[in-house]
Amino acid sequence: MRHGGQILVDQLVKLGVRRVFSVPGESFLAALDGLYDAGIDNIVGRQEGGVAMMAEAYGKMTGQPGVAFVTRGPGATNASAGLHIAQQDSTPMVLFVGQINNRHTDRETFQEVDYKSLFGGLVKWVAQVDHTDRLPEYIARAFRVAQTGRPGPVVLALPENMLSAQAEVADFTGVVVPDTAGSQDGAAPFAKALAHAERPLIIVGGPHWDKGTTTAAARLAEAAKAPIVTSFRRQDYVDNRHSHYAGDLNVGINPKLADRIRATDCLVLIGTRFGDINTQGYTLVDPAEPQKTILHIHHDVAEIGRVYGPTLGWVETAPRAIPALLNALKPADMPDRSAWIKAARADYDAWTNPQETPGEAKxxxxxxxxxxxxxxxxxxxxxxxxxxxxxxxxxxxxxxxxxxxxxxxxxxxxxxxxxxxxxxxxxxxxxxxxxxxxxxxxxxxxxxxxxxxxxxxxxxxxxxxxxxxxxxxxxxxxxxxxxxxxxxxxxxxxxxxxxxxxxxxxxxxxxxxxxxxxxxxxxxxxxxxxxxxxxxxxxxxxxxxxxx
The missing domain is CATH 3.40.50.970 (Thiamin diphosphate (ThDP)-binding fold, Pyr/PP domains)
Known part of the structure; x- marks a missing residue:
């Protein structure tokens, strides 16, 4: 027999969680007790918004779900800022929220919130665990949902009476890993389409990246004979010193890069959602009439064609798609695009030459x-x-x-x-x-x-x-x-x-x-x-x- 807080923490240990972030609350005292000698670092913050952001950053850095604990009511609403970041940034994250005694639901009990209504449109999945013996099931599912498809945040509400109750239940069985299903069949048609393009442009972004993928992406740009660009705030996905790197798509975009997006006849989107910031409010490429070939690779099928109807779509992660493309590409089949690449790089170099601004501290x-x-x-x-x-x-x-x-x-x-x-x-x-x-x-x-x-x-x-x-x-x-x-x-x-x-x-x-x-x-x-x-x-x- 274990209390719910111990059952919860035992699942986290089994999942390999090393660190959690929290602001303590009386609603999850049993979970704090479970963390007491679990060997998991509990970083206690000063406000739930900051704690949720710390957890989100952990998810970005490691690729594993960032885990946070906050209390009910104002604790949960404070944490919503971090959840929104995780959702829009495609970051795996699991937020545990202390909840009122579930026998007092719908009485507007002290700090009572319906978390399914509050977070329903903000996260990938939100649920309340009402039975102590189902904790292993819910936690395993939460980690699976946070990591599969397009990664994102999950919220589990934990009623205090459920957490403090005792139950005899086995830990979850199996392992929780991101889905690895994918097809290499997309590489050949993508390579063929690239060979027919006159002015292609590769844009990279999104989740699942690692150091090896960034190296492969630079090699892909060389093999495809195309400039490569990073999406908003993903500038570390390509060594910015690389000869084919042409800049990033941010709020204050290089006007010449914006013109290049308009002028390209083939956009190769790898991992990125290609949203409104990247397209300057959808003005650089018209969703109704793109007037260019769009080749879109994303791990979540729901993101392909969500805004822009692609010429070709490929459901795959960047770490698997890029090597497959490298194998399928024949550099000899690619036309000479050296002028296109050099001009793109020259525009970037000119843009990054510091322009003087007023004041003594520049x-x-x-x-x-x-x-x-x-x-x-x-x-x-x-x-x-x-x-x-x-x-x-x-x-x-x-x-x-x-x-x-x-x-x-x-x-x-x-x-x-x-x-x-x-x-x-x-x-x-x-x-x-x-x-x-x-x-x-x-x-x-x-x-x-x-x-x-x-x-x-x-x-x-x-x-x-x-x-x-x-x-x-x-x-x-x-x-x-x-x-x-x-x-x-x-x-x-x-x-x-x-x-x-x-x-x-x-x-x-x-x-x-x-x-x-x-x-x-x-x-x-x-x-x-x-x-x-x-x-x-x-x-x-x-x-x-x-x-x-």
Whole structure:
């Protein structure tokens, strides 16, 4: 006989879970008891949104479901931000939510929430476990659903009386692995279609990638004689220094790359969903009339043809499809596209040449310094905001597994992700780039970093405003500033108050030495980088908008 919390944790041990993230609650005390001597690290955060983001980042890094525990009601609703990231980013994740005594359901009991209604459109699957002896069944299914097809988040609600009850039940049998069914039959027609294209373009993204796949993708671009592009916030999927790499499809896209998307006669989509950010709101390629060949590879059949009707579709993961394509391709059959490739690369090189922005602390030079001096395996995280445009444009990603960023565009993500990355890879340099508004959404997790010895270096791009919203505000309602100004703390002093290292930088010349001191500190660090409020984006200034 075991109580439900012990049964639950025993399943996690069997599934190979090494670390969970949580904010404790009385609704899952039995699960906390099960974790007591299970050998699983329990990283306790300060707010459920940050905890869910840490778990999501863990899923991104490892390919295994990130696991989080939160309590009922406000704990669950706080965690929804991390679930949304996992859903849009195709990240495997399992969230366990403490629930009220199930004998009190539908009485609007204290903190009662119907999680099937709350999370139904936000996750892959949500269920409530009402019987203790069915825990092994539900948990095995949750991990299977989170990893199969297009990966994503799963929520299991755990009534407190079910968790504390005793049951005699065997652990689940078998193993829980992602589905491996796939056909290599798609390679030959894809290769044939590529041979007939004049101006093909390969776009890579989505889940399931690893370092070997990124190497194979670069070889595929060479064999196919085509430029290769990464989808939004998947820039580490190709070594950006490769001769065939032509940039990434982000919010602030290179205009010449946008023109190239329009001009291509053959899009090869590998792993990516090719959504609205990649297509600039579906303007680069018309879903109703694409006017180009579309070859789409995705592991989930439901994603192929969801928006764009492909000429050819292939249900397969990138790690299996790319080697199969390499075997099927005959470089001799590919026409000479050297001019197309060189032009695409030249456009990228010109785009990444830093353009000067106003102020004494120039973010473009800070990013270039980081790009040139960080170790190749350094991990860089960010949330959402215009500050990230400098990172996406000027940082050169060199190896897989070095970018953690939300394709969902969630503010506050960068710092929890950096904590998770530092705990998972303690020997690596982890740098978080965050706007002043973005950082303040989750900076309470400085306490979590201090408690567990995480050592990320946070660079706060401080312009005293919600920069992205202010940019759109000035474009739409010029001169009518409303709701976009910020009063900020002394971020460096705040870091020191938590026991970390903190410095304020106001000029470009002072940044390198400050970063070196932060790296040498041996603890978490915050560099408060004061940038000019006139610089709204790498190519847009407030004064320039005012003139318009």
């Amino acid at each position: 973010l473009e030079q800070v990013i270039k310094h980081l790009s040139e001096t960080l170790p190749e395996d350094a991990m860089v995280t960010n949330g959402a905001g215009n500050y990230a445009a400098w990172l996406h444009r000027y940082f050169t990603y060199k190896t897989y597994g070095t970018q953690l960023a939300p394709t969902s565009g969630s503010m506050g993500y960068g710092f929890p992700a950096a904590i998770s990355a530092s705990l998972e890879h303690p020997s690596k340099t982890v740098v978080c780039l965050a706007g002043d508004g973005c950082f303040q959404m989750t900076l309470n997790e400085l306490s979590t970093a201090a408690q567990y010895g995480a050592t990320p270096i946070v660079i706060v791009v401080n312009n005293g405003r919600y920069g992205t919203i202010r940019m759109h505000q000035e474009k739409t309602y010029p001169g009518r500033v409303s709701g976009t100004m910020l009063t900020n703390p002394d971020f460096a002093a705040l870091a020191r108050a938590y026991g970390g290292h903190g410095e304020t930088v106001t000029t470009t010349a002072d940044f390198a030495a400050a970063f070196d001191r932060a790296k040498a500190s041996g603890t978490f660090s915050v560099i408060d980088l004061h940038v000019d409020e006139d610089a709204l984006s790498p190519a847009l200034t407030l004064s320039g908008l005012a003139k318009v």
